[in-house]
Amino acid sequence: MINNLFPMLDMEVISLIIIITISFIGSISKDYVELFRTSHHISFARILLSTVTSSIFIFGFEPVIISYFTFRGLCVISFLGGLVGFELLTRISNISGVMSLINLIFLNRSTDIRDYKDVLDKKDEGKTEVIIVKEKDVKEYKKDKNP
Numbered sequence: 204m205i206n207n208l209f210p211m212l213d214m215e216v217i218s219l220i221i222i223i224t225i226s227f228i229g230s231i232s233k234d235y236v237e238l239f240r241t242s243h244h245i246s247f248a249r250i251l252l253s254t255v256t257s258s259i260f261i262f263g264f265e266p267v268i269i270s271y272f273t274f275r276g277l278c279v280i281s282f283l284g285g286l287v288g289f290e291l292l293t294r295i296s297n298i299s300g301v302m303s304l305i306n307l308i309f310l311n312r313s314t315d316i317r318d319y320k321d322v323l324d325k326k327d328e329g330k331t332e333v334i335i336v337k338e339k340d341v342k343e344y345k346k347d348k349n350p
Contacts, residue, residue, distance in 0.1 A: 219262055222281045226257040229285020249289050256292040257284030 230253040234245045261268070261277070261284045268277050284291075294300045 218265060218277070219258075221278070222261050222265070223254065223258045225278055225281035226261065226285035226288065227254045229257070229282040230254045230288055231285075232282075233286045233289070252292055253285060253288030255288075257281070257288030260284060260291070 227250070230250040233253065234250055237243060238245055258281075261281050265277065268280055272280070294303075
């Protein structure tokens with residue numbers, strides 16, 4: 204149907220335009236909600252960075268998204284990507300953020316120490332997995348637990 208409206212454009216270009224537009228709407232929505240919650244000004248740079256970040260990620264995973272969710276799902280995920288695009292950018296802006304994202308997505312394990320609180324509290328002795336936890340993280344967890 205979309206190809207009938209724009210016969211000269213390639214489907215990849217059309218989907219990229221749609222992803223960018225819907226991500227932009229999601230980014231504006233996020234900043235608008237933040238305006239009401241914290242009374243800060245709307246930042247065009249934050250909206251632009253959020254749109255670019257989410258558009259790149261979503262366009263990269265577009266074939267997978269469409270195969271699982273159809274075109275409507277792509278629109279919803281583009282909007283959600285616009286909402287969380289700036290937080291995603293701040294999370295992957297250093298190497299530890301990238302590694303934790305890779306661990307979470309591809310290896311299905313979290314690098315957040317709070318996800319392993321049962322091991323740290325020694326309540327579940329029947330675990331057979333070996334979990335490597337940094338001593339600094341254990342101290343911070345115990346400090347947070349007992350302020």
